[in-house]
Amino acid sequence: MSVSQTLKKTLTIAVTGLNANDNPGPGVAVIRALREGFDEKIRIIGLAYETLEPAIYMHDLVDKTYRIPYPTAGVEALKSRLEQIQSIEKIDVLIPNFDAELFNFIKIEKDLLSMGICTFLPSHKQLEQRDKVNLKSFGEQNNFNIPASEVIFKDVEIAKTAEQFGFPLVVKGKFYEAFVVQNLNDAYKAFHTLQAKWGLPIIVQKFIKGTEINIAGLGDGNGKAVSIVPMRKLYITDKGKAWAGITIEDEKLIALAEDFAKSTSWTGGFELEIMKEESGDLYIMEVNPRFPAWVYLTVAADQNQPKALVEMALGKSVEKFTAYKSGKMFIRYAWDNVVDVEEFQKLSAFGEL
Amino acid sequence: MRLKTNIATSENGFIFNPATGDSFTSNSIAAEILSYMKAGESIENIKLKILDKYEVEPTQLERDWDDYMHQLKEANLLEV
Numbered sequence: 001m002s003v004s005q006t007l008k009k010t011l012t013i014a015v016t017g018l019n020a021n022d023n024p025g026p027g028v029a030v031i032r033a034l035r036e037g038f039d040e041k042i043r044i045i046g047l048a049y050e051t052l053e054p055a056i057y058m059h060d061l062v063d064k065t066y067r068i069p070y071p072t073a074g075v076e077a078l079k080s081r082l083e084q085i086q087s088i089e090k091i092d093v094l095i096p097n098f099d100a101e102l103f104n105f106i107k108i109e110k111d112l113l114s115m116g117i118c119t120f121l122p123s124h125k126q127l128e129q130r131d132k133v134n135l136k137s138f139g140e141q142n143n144f145n146i147p148a149s150e151v152i153f154k155d156v157e158i159a160k161t162a163e164q165f166g167f168p169l170v171v172k173g174k175f176y177e178a179f180v181v182q183n184l185n186d187a188y189k190a191f192h193t194l195q196a197k198w199g200l201p202i203i204v205q206k207f208i209k210g211t212e213i214n215i216a217g218l219g220d221g222n223g224k225a226v227s228i229v230p231m232r233k234l235y236i237t238d239k240g241k242a243w244a245g246i247t248i249e250d251e252k253l254i255a256l257a258e259d260f261a262k263s264t265s266w267t268g269g270f271e272l273e274i275m276k277e278e279s280g281d282l283y284i285m286e287v288n289p290r291f292p293a294w295v296y297l298t299v300a301a302d303q304n305q306p307k308a309l310v311e312m313a314l315g316k317s318v319e320k321f322t323a324y325k326s327g328k329m330f331i332r333y334a335w336d337n338v339v340d341v342e343e344f345q346k347l348s349a350f351g352e353l
Numbered sequence: 354m355r356l357k358t359n360i361a362t363s364e365n366g367f368i369f370n371p372a373t374g375d376s377f378t379s380n381s382i383a384a385e386i387l388s389y390m391k392a393g394e395s396i397e398n399i400k401l402k403i404l405d406k407y408e409v410e411p412t413q414l415e416r417d418w419d420d421y422m423h424q425l426k427e428a429n430l431l432e433v
Contacts (some may be wrong), residue, residue, distance in 0.1 A: 092371070211373070232374035234371065234374065245374075246374040247374075247376040248371055248372060248373060249359065249371045249372055250372050250373075326371035327369055327371055
């Protein structure tokens with residue numbers, strides 16, 4: 001056997017969502033899962049929007065980082081930047097991890113493939129279906145419990161909705177963030193805060209009391225969920241993010257995620273945000289079109305979803321995972337990473353580090 | 354009254370419900386009772402064992418037993 005035959009090709013995987021802050025992107029968790037799944041045989045390329053995204057400076061996780069244009073710059077700017085990066089890096093698979101960037105990445109999916117970059121993304125239709133604005137009708141069409149909600153464009157519409165749903169009320173931004181408000185004044189404040197940050201419309205939703213559970217899933221694009229791992233939030237930050245959680249076993253949750261993958265023929269990673277009422281009824285609060293920031297827990301539960309996604313992106317057949325470990329916990333922590341200003345300077349000046 | 358089959362218990366009294374993610378701690382006698390329940394022993398047998406092993410009046414045991422079963426039910430650890 002020659003030396004070349006014994007060497008395996010190093011996979012180069014590009015990942016976004018490197019903002020490991022108090023509202024973390026999934027990038028770090030995805031990279032940890034890939035490093036664990038593929039051992040030493042991968043090279044990770046970070047794609048960052050801002051110079052202070054923490055994972056850029058975590059050199060044991062990210063081999064090289066490039067800045068990419070914000071989604072608002074449009075698809076051509078993104079395509080051109082990725083062409084430039086690809087001429088240097090020879091990326092095999094790209095995993096976008098932000099909701100707001102997905103539209104553009106889906107748009108250039110074929111261009112990426114022609115550059116040699118594989119992806120495993122939902123379609124624009126799938127993306128649209130689960131959008132917060134359309135979630136209610138999506139639920140009605142597919143028999144999912146979704147909390148009653150109204151999509152509003154003017155703050156004066158809040159009063160009527162509040163009368164209909166009562167307080168507390170959930171006021172949600174178009175892309176991110178939500179506030180639980182107890183009165184009209186706070187509802188107006190939440191409306192304007194979210195409008196200023198994420199634009200219109202705003203979603204006003206009936207408050208559902210229960211246990212917060214999230215499900216990380218991976219759809220094969222043909223109606224099958226290859227992997228499903230439910231997690232109960234144990235510690236929730238003021239932004240509603242799970243800072244600690246535990247995998248749980250519940251057939252109803254698995255069935256719900258399977259139904260979701262079946263009814264949408266979902267392609268790629270997804271996260272269902274569930275509220276479980278005391279009666280046991282499950283409400284889908286949100287559907288995120290990507291892996292969650294806690295996706296590393298799927299590795300601990302014996303279903304490495306990011307690794308499976310990479311294999312599916314490369315056209316390999318992946319068997320449906322049939323079991324996972326319950327009782328696996330994650331407890332997130334914050335850590336001060338000290339770096340020299342030269343690194344920051346290099347990234348700021350040249351757009352790469 | 355039967356303990357749900359998927360409930361995990363340890364010798365030191367830690368109880369974990371994998372369906373909900375809830376966990377509890379219990380004292381040594383409660384842990385002992387749980388281990389008997391997990392082994393499938395009848396309630397009558399368990400009570401006899403406790404009466405035999407510890408200095409407790411039957412009426413006191415009944416009161417404590419009801420209270421403990423109520424707690425287990427509230428914690429969603431018993432089969433309905």
